Amino acid sequence: MDALQHLYRRLDNRVRGLSRLSYALLVGLISAAAVFAVRSLLPGDGSFGPIAMGVSMTVVYYALDPNNTT
Numbered sequence: 001m002d003a004l005q006h007l008y009r010r011l012d013n014r015v016r017g018l019s020r021l022s023y024a025l026l027v028g029l030i031s032a033a034a035v036f037a038v039r040s041l042l043p044g045d046g047s048f049g050p051i052a053m054g055v056s057m058t059v060v061y062y063a064l065d066p067n068n069t070t
Helices: 002-016 020-041 048-064
Strands: none
Touching: 020 048
16 A cells, blocks of 8 residues: 555656646547547447546646636
């Protein structure tokens, strides 16, 4: 458990240290991958959903900059 917490802290510090654009792109990529994974489990065609979610999350996170500490 202690090793898992240490790994989480290291990853969290690395992600918080990213620039505004890098952080927004990372969030967009993770969002698109998650929507794609869920969408692939559902019936039907929906290739636009993951792209739209990734782009929109990137724009929102870049505009709002949640890592801004000032």
